[in-house]
Amino acid sequence: MTPGSIVIMLLAAALLVSAVLLVRSSSRLPWPAILMAAVASAVCFTVGGDSSEGSTGPSTATVAASVSGLLSVVAAIIALAPRRSEEGPAPLTPIVVSAVGIAIGALGLLLNLLTG
Numbered sequence: 001m002t003p004g005s006i007v008i009m010l011l012a013a014a015l016l017v018s019a020v021l022l023v024r025s026s027s028r029l030p031w032p033a034i035l036m037a038a039v040a041s042a043v044c045f046t047v048g049g050d051s052s053e054g055s056t057g058p059s060t061a062t063v064a065a066s067v068s069g070l071l072s073v074v075a076a077i078i079a080l081a082p083r084r085s086e087e088g089p090a091p092l093t094p095i096v097v098s099a100v101g102i103a104i105g106a107l108g109l110l111l112n113l114l115t116g
Contacts, residue, residue, distance in 0.1 A: 008047060008110075008113055009109075009110070009113065011043055011106075011109060012107075012109040013106075015043070015103075015105060015106040015109075016102070016106045018036050018102060019033075019102040022036060022095060022098070023092075023099045028090040028095075029090070030078075030095050030098065031079070033075065033098035033102075034072050034075050034079065034094065036098065036102055037069075037071060037072035037098040037099075037102050037105070038072045040065075040068045040106065041066075041068040041069035041101070042065075043105065043109070044062065044065030044068060044105045044108050045069075047059075047112060048061030048062030048065055048112065049062065059112055059116060060108050061109055061111075061112035064105050064112075065105065065108065067101070067104050068102065068104050068105035068108070069101075070101075071098065071100060071101030072098060072101050075094040075097040075098040076094070078093050078097060
């Protein structure tokens with residue numbers, strides 16, 4: 001195992017832990033989760049861009065990065081949707097969508113290590 005592989009595994013573990021903590025948090029603000037999904041996408045694009053030199057197609061991390069980034073945008077659109085003030089607390093939907101994006105990014109990092 002190279003030091004780079006260990007760092008990628010630690011990043012993937014940190015992303016998974018952050019996804020769990022964001023879902024279990026008592027805060028209903030979606031923006032920390034959306035920001036973490038964007039960070040997961042950025043990390044995956046960085047790792048995927050570095051590992052795909054000389055290959056003919058995109059790496060697993062690059063595909064996971066695009067899905068994670070798309071889910072962060074979807075979560076932001078859901079969070080910005082207007083709703084009535086009498087409906088109660090904010091829904092968990094944007095947080096869950098962001099957490100799924102974070103998890104896909106972390107799994108993409110791990111799969112990139114296995115395949116590449």
